[in-house]
Amino acid sequence: MSDAKDAVAEALALNRRLAAARLVRRDELDAELARLRRARDEAAAAGGGPEAAELDARIAAAATERAAATHDLDHAVAEIKELEKLGRSADATAARAVVAAATTPSDPLIQSPEERALASARAHLAELEAQARLGDELGAAEREAAGEVPAPAAQPLSPAEADAQALEAFKALRARRDPGKGGGGGGGGGGKTL
Secondary structure: OOHHHHHHHHHHHHHHHHHHHHHHHHHHHHHHHHHHHHHHHHHHHOOOOHHHHHHHHHHHHHHHHHHHHHHHHHHHHHHHHHHHHHHHOHHHHHHHHHHHHHHOOOOOOOOOHHHHHHHHHHHHHHHHHHHHHHHHHHHHHHHHHHOOOOOOOOOOOOHHHHHHHHHHHHHHHHHHHOHHHOOOOOOOOOOOOO
16 A cells, blocks of 8 residues: 555544544433433423523533534544545555656756766857857958958869869879879879879
8 A cells, every 4th residue: 555545544544433433422412412401391390490590501501512513523524525535546646746756857956966967068068169159250250350251151062073173182182292203194103102
């Protein structure tokens, strides 16, 4: 049994004992009221007097006590009904509490080492991005102040164009390395190769 069901069962047992005690007390007061009323009727038939007035006061006190016992009994019965309803939904309530605890954001003051490391890494990345944007903005401002026109963005090359450009760069490198070879040709003997 879960803790919630145990607590509900314990409260139910206590309220049932309370209700039983109030019911017994109300029945005792009903019997006492019946006895007092018979005694008052007999005293009134015998001539009344102070004895009848005393019995009337005792009847009023017993009636008040009976009303209090009835109120307590009604309250205990209502509490029993609520506890029974709560007991039927205790499993669902416990499951909802578990889900709520798992889905609510955790306390930012209580972080695991992993959460702290992740937060630190995120902060560092944000700082680096801000520095890069600042550098770009400052560089653009300096170029603009110097009167330079920003170069248009290069169009991406097709694979064939990229190969042709790489071959030209390779030939230029070879020509600079081997100035006596005349810039290329069939790769005949004795020269340095890359």
